[in-house]
Amino acid sequence: MSDQILIETRRLSKYFHPRQGLFPSKRGAVRALEDVNLTIYRQETLGVVGESGCGKTTLGRVLLNLARPTSGQVIFEGQDLSALDHNALRRLRREMQIVFQNPYSSFDPRFSMFRSLAEPLLTHTDLRGEALEQRARELARQVGMPEDALSRYPHEFSGGQLQRMAIARALALNPKFIVLDEPTSALDVSVQAQILNLLRNLQRRFKLTYLFISHDLSVIQYISDRIAVMYLGKVVELITAPSLVEGQAQHPYTRALLSAIPEVHPEEKRERIAMPSKAPDAARPPSGCSFHPRCPFAMDICAQVEPPLEQISAGHWSACHLIHS
Amino acid sequence: MQSTPGVEIPPFVEPTLGSPTVAYSEWRLIWRSFRQDKLALIGLAIITIFILGAIFAPLLTPYPEQGRGDPNILEKFKPPSVTHPLGTDYLGRDVLARVLYGGRSSLSMGFLVVIIAVLIGVPLGAIAGYLGGWVDEIIMRTTDVFMAFPSLLLALAIASALGAGFTNTMIAIAVTWWPWYTRLVRSQTLSLRERFFIEAARSIGLPGHKIILTHVLPNVMTPVWVQATLDLGSAILISAALNFVGLGVQPPAADWGNMVSQGRLYFIERPWFAGAAGVAIFLTVLAFNFIGDALRDAADPYLRRT
Numbered sequence: 001m002s003d004q005i006l007i008e009t010r011r012l013s014k015y016f017h018p019r020q021g022l023f024p025s026k027r028g029a030v031r032a033l034e035d036v037n038l039t040i041y042r043q044e045t046l047g048v049v050g051e052s053g054c055g056k057t058t059l060g061r062v063l064l065n066l067a068r069p070t071s072g073q074v075i076f077e078g079q080d081l082s083a084l085d086h087n088a089l090r091r092l093r094r095e096m097q098i099v100f101q102n103p104y105s106s107f108d109p110r111f112s113m114f115r116s117l118a119e120p121l122l123t124h125t126d127l128r129g130e131a132l133e134q135r136a137r138e139l140a141r142q143v144g145m146p147e148d149a150l151s152r153y154p155h156e157f158s159g160g161q162l163q164r165m166a167i168a169r170a171l172a173l174n175p176k177f178i179v180l181d182e183p184t185s186a187l188d189v190s191v192q193a194q195i196l197n198l199l200r201n202l203q204r205r206f207k208l209t210y211l212f213i214s215h216d217l218s219v220i221q222y223i224s225d226r227i228a229v230m231y232l233g234k235v236v237e238l239i240t241a242p243s244l245v246e247g248q249a250q251h252p253y254t255r256a257l258l259s260a261i262p263e264v265h266p267e268e269k270r271e272r273i274a275m276p277s278k279a280p281d282a283a284r285p286p287s288g289c290s291f292h293p294r295c296p297f298a299m300d301i302c303a304q305v306e307p308p309l310e311q312i313s314a315g316h317w318s319a320c321h322l323i324h325s
Numbered sequence: 326m327q328s329t330p331g332v333e334i335p336p337f338v339e340p341t342l343g344s345p346t347v348a349y350s351e352w353r354l355i356w357r358s359f360r361q362d363k364l365a366l367i368g369l370a371i372i373t374i375f376i377l378g379a380i381f382a383p384l385l386t387p388y389p390e391q392g393r394g395d396p397n398i399l400e401k402f403k404p405p406s407v408t409h410p411l412g413t414d415y416l417g418r419d420v421l422a423r424v425l426y427g428g429r430s431s432l433s434m435g436f437l438v439v440i441i442a443v444l445i446g447v448p449l450g451a452i453a454g455y456l457g458g459w460v461d462e463i464i465m466r467t468t469d470v471f472m473a474f475p476s477l478l479l480a481l482a483i484a485s486a487l488g489a490g491f492t493n494t495m496i497a498i499a500v501t502w503w504p505w506y507t508r509l510v511r512s513q514t515l516s517l518r519e520r521f522f523i524e525a526a527r528s529i530g531l532p533g534h535k536i537i538l539t540h541v542l543p544n545v546m547t548p549v550w551v552q553a554t555l556d557l558g559s560a561i562l563i564s565a566a567l568n569f570v571g572l573g574v575q576p577p578a579a580d581w582g583n584m585v586s587q588g589r590l591y592f593i594e595r596p597w598f599a600g601a602a603g604v605a606i607f608l609t610v611l612a613f614n615f616i617g618d619a620l621r622d623a624a625d626p627y628l629r630r631t
Binding site: 064066089090091093094096097098100101102105106107108109110119120123124166169173 | 520521522524525526527528529530531532539540543544
C-alpha cells in the first residue's frame with residue numbers, strides 16, 4: 001500500500017505573520033493551513049475545494065516547497081522535503097510542477113514560447129540545440145498546439161492557448177506530480193472543458209498525479225477521484241467523487257457548497273442551504289468548530305470542541321459533531 | 326473518474342492561431358511615439374551636435390591646443406569675430422574651441438555618473454525587491470541615509486573630502502545618485518514578483534540570481550532608461566556646479582562649469598565666454614529633459630502617441 005502513496009502530509013501547518021511595524025499589530029498570525037494530514041496516491045486526482053482564503057493555494061505552494069511550512073512535514077516518495085538540502089530539493093523540482101490560475105501572467109512577456117519551454121529543460125537536462133527544439137515541438141504537440149506557436153510571444157495567445165502552453169511547460173521535465181491551481185477559472189466555459197479533457201488525457205498517458213485546486217465544485221467533481229473540502233485552513237471533509245455525486249457528503253459546509261451549484265434542469269428544485277455572511281477572519285478563527293458561526297445545524301458543543309476528522313466509511317472522512325448525534 | 330450526467334463535453338478542437346500578428350517590440354512602439362514629439366527630436370538634434378562636436382573637436386577648431394588650455398595672451402578678450410566666432414577668453418583662448426573641449430568633460434561626466442549610478446542602483450533595487458526581508462530593509466535604509474541629504478551638498482562634501490579632479494567628482498556625484506534607481510527598481514520588482522512567471526521560474530528550480538538576471542531585470546529596465554535620460558541633464562548641471570566652485574577638472578583643462586566660473590568676473594563687460602559655456606549647459610540640460618519627457622510619455626501605454 002505504501003508504495004502507492006506519492007505524497008503525504010503530516011500535521012502540515014502554515015501561518016502567515018502580519019508584518020510587524022513600529023507598532024505591533026494586535027492581529028494574530030493568519031492560519032492558512034492547520035494540521036493538514038493528506039495522502040495523495042499515485043495517478044489519482046485529488047481535488048481541493050473551498051472558498052477564497054481557505055488555504056487551498058497555500059496547500060499547493062507548500063507541497064511544492066514554494067513556501068516553507070511553519071510546522072509539519074511533506075513526504076514525497078518517502079523523502080521528507082524539510083530534511084532535504086538545497087541541491088536535493090532542486091533535483092526534486094523535476095518531479096513536481098505547477099500550473100497557475102492566471103495564464104496571462106504565467107509567462108515572461110519578453111520570452112518566446114520556445115524560450116519559456118526550454119527554460120526548465122536547460123536548467124535540469126543536457127538537451128541542447130536540435131534535441132532541445134525537438135523536445136519543445138513535441139511538448140507543443142502534446143498539448144494540442146501547433147509547432148509555430150513556439151516562435152510567438154505570450155501576448156499573441158488567448159487564455160486557453162496560454163494555459164495549454166503552461167501545461168506543456170509543466171510537462172517538460174516528465175514530472176510525477178502537478179499542482180493545478182485553479183487552471184480553468186480564468187477561462188470561459190467551453191475552453192474550460194477542453195483544458196479539463198486535455199488534463200485527463202495527459203494524466204492517463206503520462207501516469208500523472210494531480211492536486212486540482214478549485215473553488216468550483218462542478219469542475220472538481222468532474223476531474224477528481226477524491227475531493228478534500230477545506231475551510232479556514234483545515235480539511236473538513238474528504239470524500240470520493242462518486243460518493244459526493246451520490247449526495248453522501250456529511251459535512252454541512254460541503255452540502256452548502258453543493259447546493260450552490262446552479263441546477264442544469266430548471267424544474268428540478270433542490271434544497272438550498274444558505275450560509276450567513278462571509279467566512280470569518282482567518283487571523284481570528286472561531287472557537288471549537290471553525291464553521292459553527294455559519295452552520296445551520298450548529299449545536300452547543302460546536303462552539304466549544306473542535307470536531308476531529310473521522311472516518312465514516314471507506315475513503316470518506318468528515319469533521320463534524322453531527323456524525324455522532 | 327466519472328462524467329457528470331447531462332454535461333456534453335465538446336470534442337477536442339485543434340486551436341488555430343490565425344494569421345501572424347506583427348510582433349511589435351516595446352522599444353519599437355516607444356520609438357513610434359517618440360518620433361512624433363517635435364521637442365524630443367529637437368533635443369536629440371542638440372545632443373547629437375554637442376556629442377559630435379566633443380568627439381571631433383580637434384578637427385572642428387583651428388585652435389585645438391587652446392581648447393586644451395594653452396594661453397594666447399596677446400589675443401585676450403577679443404569679441405566674437407570671423408576668426409573667433411565666440412570670441413576669446415581672459416587668456417586669449419578661442420571660446421568655441423573651449424566650449425567643444427569643455428563638452429568632452431561635461432558630457433562624459435554626465436554619462437559616466439548616470440552609468441555608475443545605474444550599475445550600482447539597479448542591481449541593489451532588484452535584489453531588495455526580489456529577496457525582501459532584512460536584505461530589503463538594509464538596502465532601503467541605506468538609500469534613506471543617502472537621500473536624506475540634498476544631493477548637491479552631499480556631492481560637494483564627498484568631492485572635497487576626496488580632493489578635486491574629474492574621477493573624484495564623478496564618484497562623488499554617482500554616490501549621491503544611485504539610491505534613486507534602487508528605489509525605482511525595487512518598486513518595479515515588487516509588482517513584478519506578484520506575477521506568476523516569477524513563481525514558475527522558482528518552481529522550475531531556477532536559482533535566485535538567474536531569476537533576477539533573466540526575468541526581473543529585463544522587465545524593469547524601461548522606466549530606468551527614462552529616468553536615466555532625465556538624469557543626464559541633472560548630472561551635467563550638478564557637475565557644472567561642482568566645477569564652478571573649483572572641484573572637478575582643474576585649469577587649464579576646460580569644463581563648462583569652470584568656464585562659467587572663470588568668466589563670471591568679466592561677465593558685465595565681456596559676457597561671451599561665460600555666456601557661451603552657460604548656454605551650452607542650458608541647451609544640453611534642456612535637450613535631455615525634452616528627450617526624457619518624451620520617452621516617459623512614450624513608455625507609458627496610456628500617454629503613448631499612436
